[in-house]
Amino acid sequence: MRFCAVLTIASGLVTASAGLATADDYLGFRSPTGNIHCALYTWNGGAEARCDVIELTPTYRKAPAGCDLDWGHSFAVDNTGKGVLACVGDTVQDPRNPVLPYGQALSLGGISCVSAKTGITCTNAAGHGFSVAKAKQKLF
Numbered sequence: 001m002r003f004c005a006v007l008t009i010a011s012g013l014v015t016a017s018a019g020l021a022t023a024d025d026y027l028g029f030r031s032p033t034g035n036i037h038c039a040l041y042t043w044n045g046g047a048e049a050r051c052d053v054i055e056l057t058p059t060y061r062k063a064p065a066g067c068d069l070d071w072g073h074s075f076a077v078d079n080t081g082k083g084v085l086a087c088v089g090d091t092v093q094d095p096r097n098p099v100l101p102y103g104q105a106l107s108l109g110g111i112s113c114v115s116a117k118t119g120i121t122c123t124n125a126a127g128h129g130f131s132v133a134k135a136k137q138k139l140f
Contacts, residue, residue: 027108028097035134036120037093038100040108047109049122050076051132052092059137060085075130075137077122079110083130083139 026041038051052074063071067087074086100106100115107113111129113122119133131138 025108027106028092028094029100029106029113030094030097031115031120032099032102034099036132037091037097038113038120038122039092040106040111040113040122042109047079047111048076049108049111049113049124049129050074050086050092051113051120051122051130052088053132053134053137054093056132056134056137060139063087075122075132075139077111077124077129079124080126081124082128083122085137085139 026039028037028039030037035054036051037054038049040049041047054073056073058072060072064087069087069089071087072085074088074091075083076086077083100113100120102115102117105112105114110125111122113120119131119136121129121131123129128140130140
């Protein structure tokens, strides 16, 4: 696992401070229900948000050609592109991830994730991203 930071959520928005900055920052968190685990991380000058939904009613059903790994539960967006359903061989699920309470946000590298009773939404500066919940998932 990459660098992990302890999250302090006070004013509704948490950002990585200069004191936490490293070549690769990693901020893991989960929804209050524990069904959604996410990470915001930077690498090679870019940033990405990824959320894994443990239990879901899949909105997207057909795996893309060439995906020989896990598909259908992992959603991602980088700081420049649109949200995607990721073909992954790992997970960001970690029982040590702190809870991001409803109504709170976390930001890193130009991407923000917001926790709500309806799920978690992660968006980049261009307005692209994803919303995930047990019942429905949306890419935009």
